[in-house]
Amino acid sequence: xxxxxxxxxxxxxxxxxxxxxxxxxxxxxxxxxxxxxxxxxxxxxxxxxxxxxxxxxxxxxxxxxxxxxxxxxxxxxxxxxxxxxxxxxxxxxxxxxxxxxxxxxxxxxxxxxxxxx
Amino acid sequence: xxxxxxxxxxxxxxxxxxxxxxxxxxxxxxxxxxxxxxxxxxxxxxxxxxxxxxxxxxxxxxxxxxxxxxxxxxxxxxxxxxxxxxxxxxxxxxxxxxxxxxxxxxxxxxx
Numbered sequence: 001x002x003x004x005x006x007x008x009x010x011x012x013x014x015x016x017x018x019x020x021x022x023x024x025x026x027x028x029x030x031x032x033x034x035x036x037x038x039x040x041x042x043x044x045x046x047x048x049x050x051x052x053x054x055x056x057x058x059x060x061x062x063x064x065x066x067x068x069x070x071x072x073x074x075x076x077x078x079x080x081x082x083x084x085x086x087x088x089x090x091x092x093x094x095x096x097x098x099x100x101x102x103x104x105x106x107x108x109x110x111x112x113x114x115x116x117x
Numbered sequence: 118x119x120x121x122x123x124x125x126x127x128x129x130x131x132x133x134x135x136x137x138x139x140x141x142x143x144x145x146x147x148x149x150x151x152x153x154x155x156x157x158x159x160x161x162x163x164x165x166x167x168x169x170x171x172x173x174x175x176x177x178x179x180x181x182x183x184x185x186x187x188x189x190x191x192x193x194x195x196x197x198x199x200x201x202x203x204x205x206x207x208x209x210x211x212x213x214x215x216x217x218x219x220x221x222x223x224x225x226x227x228x
Contacts, residue, residue, distance in 0.1 A: 006160075042206060042218030045162070056215060090160055105151060106208075106216060108161040 001029075004109035006091050012115045013081065021076040023091030032074040033106065034066060035090040043090055047115060054057045081116045088113055119144045119211045130197055131227050134179035138192040138222050140207030145185045152181050152192050154203040155221070158176040161206065166191070195225045 004025045013019050023032065031050050035043035048056035049068040063085075065077040074091055088111045095104035120143045130136045140150070149168045153161040165174045165181040168191070173182040180193040194201060204223045208216040 004160075042208075042220055044218075048215070058215075070138070071189050088158070092161075105163055105166040107163060110160040111158075113158065 001056075004091055004093055004107050006089075006109035006112050008112060009110065009111045010115075012117065013078070015081060015083075017081075018077070018079045020078065021075040021089055021091075021114075023076075023109055023116065024072055024110075025093040025107070026072060027093060027106075028071075029093035029095055030039065030071055031094045031096060032068065032078055033092040033094075034074065035108075037088045037090055037111070039087075045074075078117050079113075081114075083116050086115045119209075121207055121209050121217050123205075123207055123222050123225040125222060126220065127223040127225070129225045129227055132197060132199060134197055135195050136197055136224075137192065138194070138205050138207075138224070140190040140192070140209075140219055142188045142190075142209045142211075142217075144211055145188055146212050147185060148212075150181075150183055150190050150210075151208045151216065152179075152190075153208065155204050155206060158217045164205075186196055199226045199228050202226045 007022045009072045033048050036046055037043040045058050046060045047066045052068045052071055063080050067075040081104040091109040092106045094106045122141045140224050147169050152164040155161050155188045165176055167181055167183045176197040183190050202225050204221045205218040206221045210216055
């Protein structure tokens with residue numbers, strides 16, 4: 001199974017809501033990633049988890065809170081978002097963590113289209 | 118600053134033609150380079166991964182090359198089909214160990 005799944009596919013939320021995005025992979029990968037992609041722009045890295053520990057945090061605002069309950073799951077908790085946070089949120093995984101000399105192919109999920117009103 | 122550039126931003130090609138997409142990067146000290154395609158509003162599909170020690174990779178009608186010394190990679194698509202229409206993204210892993218994406222080339226294959 002070479003698939004990364006993300007739920008929900010679409011999410012509309014108000015600025016006072018609390019919601020969560022979910023990502024799951026069953027490829028035995030030990031590194032998982034959250035990216036944010038605005039329209040007509042490339043993805044921007046937000047967080048990296050290696051062996052279920054946060055290894056990279058690209059100075060993302062605290063209204064985004066990642067969580068990695070186990071090696072197959074990655075959540076992104078959202079609270080008090082702003083309209084400019086509306087974007088496609090992509091999850092990815094790779095075979096090994098990004099540290100080290102041999103780096104592996106990243107596999108992406110279909111994304112969650114988030115709209116903040 | 119480590120940057121990845123893709124030119125042109127958009128390309129239209131008649132069906133059946135072969136085509137080349139370009140990617141350039143500013144730092145030759147890379148770990149690997151990955152080509153993706155993205156359909157509108159969808160996630161990224163990995164096409165090919167080239168490790169820094171490799172010169173090229175092939176998958177079906179796709180061939181990707183890597184020239185670290187000149188900071189360039191190309192994605193060659195043979196016998197293009199309308200289903201190849203998508204945005205193609207090049208992404209490089211530099212020494213800081215994260216993927217840096219180019220801005221993409223939007224490819225349209227004209228039937």
